[in-house]
Amino acid sequence: MQGRAAKPKSVCVVGGGVVGGFVAYLLAREGVEVSLLERNRLGSGASGASAGNVQTLSNGFQGFHKELGQESLGLYRRLLPSIKDESRVDPMDHEVRYLYAAMDEEQATAIQAEELQLVEDGMKAQWIDGQRARELEPRLSPRLLGGLLHSDCIQMDGTRLVNALGRAAQERGAYVAGSEVAGLELDGDRVTGVRRVDGTVLRADMVVTAMGAWTGPAISDWLGVSLPILPQSLQKIHLLTGDQPLECAVRWDGINMVSRRDGLTHIGSKRDGFGFDAHPTEEGRRWLLEHAATVFPGLEARVAEAWAGCAVATPEAFPVLGPLEGHQGICVATPSSNGFLLAPALAEILTSFLMKGEEHPLMEEMLPGRAVMRARGLTDPYGSAHETR
Ligand SMILES: Cc1cc2nc3c(=O)[nH]c(=O)nc-3n(C[C@H](O)[C@H](O)[C@H](O)COP(=O)(O)OP(=O)(O)OC[C@H]3O[C@@H](n4cnc5c(N)ncnc54)[C@H](O)[C@@H]3O)c2cc1C
Structure with a gap:
């Protein structure tokens, strides 16, 4: 993996689904200056439509997915009381x-x-x-x-959980706004912020794209990088x-x-x-x-x-998480088919990476470059590994 940049003081999270919500909340807890930008309502993407199952066997009974799922379940159990307490929103869990x-x-x-x-x-x-x-x-x-x-x-109810995360992040000082991001601000290969559809620019040391299914086209338009996210x-x-x-x-x-x-x-x-x-x-x-x-x-x-x-x-239902090779100041945080389950684990792994430079043992498998390699090596990368929900 490319070297980690200095610990970011400000992070802009693009996409207010369950992944963006958890990333914003955990970074805000670390004292980072966080902006969470969502073009519609929080939870209006897949997260709101989700069954809201935190069910660790949902993407296979063994291996990587089970391990990551178990970690996420533990985080839900540990974090839900404070999310509910700080937000005063009941996700109906x-x-x-x-x-x-x-x-x-x-x-x-x-x-x-x-x-x-x-x-x-x-x-x-x-x-x-x-x-x-x-x-x-x-x-x-x-x-x-x-x-x-x-x-x-x-x-639990997906929309309510994302709203709880947004509110709890706000309580911790995050800026949560209904704005659509139209592009990235660049200084050479370094991302220095985002440009919103109204033309305003928001600068940040790090941009985290948590746009779920919309990540692929956005990264392709903004940076010319093709990621196998459908x-x-x-x-x-x-x-x-x-x-x-x-x-x-x-x-x-x-x-x-x-x-x-x-x-x-x-x-x-x-x-x-x-x-x-x-x-x-x-x-x-x-x-x-x-x-x-x-x-x-x-x-x-x-x-x-x-x-x-x-x-x-995503190929073989592996999440895509971490810095985008060839660029600085940007990380991708995209789950796989069971993203509601995986969101807190992805957010915690990314937060530890950004704040402490710690590389979680499962992170290597999720790096954007790995997703590209996986897609190349498979005849049907999006096939059997995806369970329907
Ligand atoms: C019917 C259904 C049932 C499911 N059931 C489960 C389940 O039980 N358990 C489970 O683990 N998973 C389930 N899933 C999958 C899970 O919902 C998703 O994997 C997860 O919600 C994805 O979260 P996300 O935050 O990455 O994306 P999303 O929730 O889609 O959030 C992405 C957000 O980014 C915003 N956005 C996009 N582009 C921009 C932009 N340019 N500027 C600003 N904002 C932008 C979108 O508006 C959207 O709100 C289900 C999915 C569906 C559809």
């Missing part, structure tokens, strides 16, 4: 149990094969059979053979299930269903193509409802709202 459901023998064998290692790794996950699952949640299908019940998960359009629905929330959340065949504290139940996601054209469709709604009805045939519910959002797709 609550503990949930996730059942990785098996509806046939093949699925059951695949899921059971993971159990031993997960238990050895200290994860709160165990296989339960269909009968035990239906004792937990009687509306589950009689066809369900069983599933891996994972207990160490949190769910927008991935996802559809979801919220169901009204009366006063009977699901007793356990369920993941099966590319969907997850989880009841929220406000009484709505999230069902997501129908994965559409790569691109910025994210909108709910009749086909998406039907697909989601059919999947839900397979797992919960007796569920009495009506659709309250349908949404679509632009999540991020």
Whole structure:
């Protein structure tokens, strides 16, 4: 990695999603002069559309993703009390149990094969059979053979969390503004600030791009650097299930269903193509409802709202984090498909790097240059590694 520049006194974070929110908050806690710029409302990108699952097995049961996910879960548990306290915003967080459901023998064998290692790794996950699952949640299908019940998960409202982060950062002195960034200010290869659409310039020792799915085109336009970060359009629905929330959340065949504290139940996601054209469709709604009805045939519910959002797709679902090679004064902070889970870990890793020069052991794998190499080496870099949500 290129050498770290001097510790920045001022940082401009572009993009007010969950990643930008955590970066701004953690840097503000370190006493840095932080600006957080969001062109719409805080949380108006993928973060607000998200299911809000902090679910560490969501992108694979082993390896890098699980390790980073566990670290992030620990940070959520450590930071949420102070975020809520300082912001006085309730992100509507609550503990949930996730059942990785098996509806046939093949699925059951695949899921059971993971159990031993997960238990050895200290994860709160165990296989339960269909009968035990239906004792937990009687509306589950009689066809369900069983599933891996994972207990160490949190769910919350994405928009509320990002607002809490923005408010808590402000309480720590951050400047939070609704402005769109149109470009970067450059002095040779050094980024010295951002230029907003109204023409005003904001100088900073460091710019952090946390623009989610919009990072790729922006970095390409502003610096002529091509990063393998694509927008991935996802559809979801919220169901009204009366006063009977699901007793356990369920993941099966590319969907997850989880009841929220406000009484709505999230069902997501129908994965559409790569691109910025994210909108709910009749086909998406039907697909989601059919999947839900397979797992919960007796569920009495009506659709309250349908949404679509632009999540991020990166090669093999690795986040892209750290300084941009060939330039100074700029870092990228883009998660992968499970960015809601990963945001605090990415923010903490970046903060330690900027403030203390510490390189986290997992950082090497996430450097922008690694993403470019990974994309080159794979025939379908955005393929199977991405779980639908
Ligand atoms: C339906 C759905 C369900 C999901 N469920 C989960 C889940 O349960 N768990 C999980 O871990 N992940 C989930 N995800 C993925 C997760 O939501 C994203 O990975 C994460 O929210 C990305 O956060 P972000 O801050 O990088 O991007 P975003 O939240 O998209 O934020 C980027 C922000 O940058 C702003 N911006 C862009 N360009 C500019 C500019 N030029 N100037 C100023 N601002 C700009 C945008 O307006 C946007 O608000 C889901 C995604 C979707 C769509």
